[in-house]
Amino acid sequence: NEYEKETGVKITVETTPWSDFQTKAFTEFNAHGDAYDLVVGDSQWLGAGSTGGHYVDLTDFFKKHDLGNVMAPATVKYYAEYPGNSGKYWAIPLEGDAVGWSYRKDWFEDPKEKEAFKAKYGYDLDVPKDFKALRDIAEFFHRPDQKRYGIAIYTDNSYDAMAMGFENALFSYGGELGDYTTYKVDGHINSDKAVAALDAYKELYKFTPPGWAKSFFVEDNQAITENLAAMSMNFFAFFPSLINEASNPNAKNTGFFANPPGPNG
CATH class of the missing domain: 3.40.190.10 (Periplasmic binding protein-like II)
Structure with missing residues (x-):
């Protein structure tokens, strides 16, 4: 694990069948549980994740690391920003849905x-x-x-x-x-x-x-x-x-x- 070697932080990855993924994630979100520190959420979760208080506001992090210019513009617009054209970011683009x-x-x-x-x-x-x-x-x-x-x-x-x-x-x-x-x-x-x-x-x-x-x-x-x-x-x-x-x-x-x-x- 390269990340663990570099940081000393051990990452435990839990995989879930796609058919159960949203249900499992939002059950944990709504229970305010602490099972996950990071979630690879689907892009259409941005609204519920941010307005429901489940996602951390990453706007400052986004600006500090200039991610708006690092990532492809379309991925930033549709996978990170909510509401549209608000300049507020709740996720880091991971995989393109093309x-x-x-x-x-x-x-x-x-x-x-x-x-x-x-x-x-x-x-x-x-x-x-x-x-x-x-x-x-x-x-x-x-x-x-x-x-x-x-x-x-x-x-x-x-x-x-x-x-x-x-x-x-x-x-x-x-x-x-x-x-x-x-x-x-x-x-x-x-x-x-x-x-x-x-x-x-x-x-x-x-x-x-x-x-x-x-x-x-x-x-x-x-x-x-x-x-x-x-x-x-x-x-x-x-x-x-x-x-x-x-x-x-x-x-x-x-x-x-x-x-x-x-x-x-």
Whole structure:
């Protein structure tokens, strides 16, 4: 433990399954317990954590160490500051919530697959340049009789997984969750672009492995490591295990691409 060697302070790390994480943390918060000194809280806990008296005001610490310039601006705005534009900070950004895609390079680069794809869709098989290509490739590799499937997406609705997955389609299609100034959602989350994005995300579900109705980051990585899917979405923070041959037997054949744009770029 490098921190312990440097400071003499022993750190005990407690890990909790994601499905129980918020419940367990806030049970301790509300009881004013002392089980934890530091918590890796989810970004949407900022409001309840600060207004409920559970989080320490880190504004002075933030300024002293110039963290506003050290950290990426978007992470400071959405993972540290509350209320928005208040200049008050309650957390230090730890992991970026950006979602990307992993894919099986050996499947994509197989000459026979490339030939068959070109014959069916009329363009070259490559990492998808847009959501239409993402859908086409997912359909192409979806072969239940071979126990090979097209794509792995977030579908778990017990917390925020499905919403997180859908947002990647929403923003690619040019949609928004709402008006961030007035907090109105009508006309935004149900706009034509948002509806088209939801339809596109729902369409991808047709090409997922069987039993994929409660899936999040663990399952989506397993889709690659266990030879289930051609492509899989996940947070960047979970990609290191996919390039580690100890945790991914397909590490040498795993590639990555950014979330593709929608029909309007």
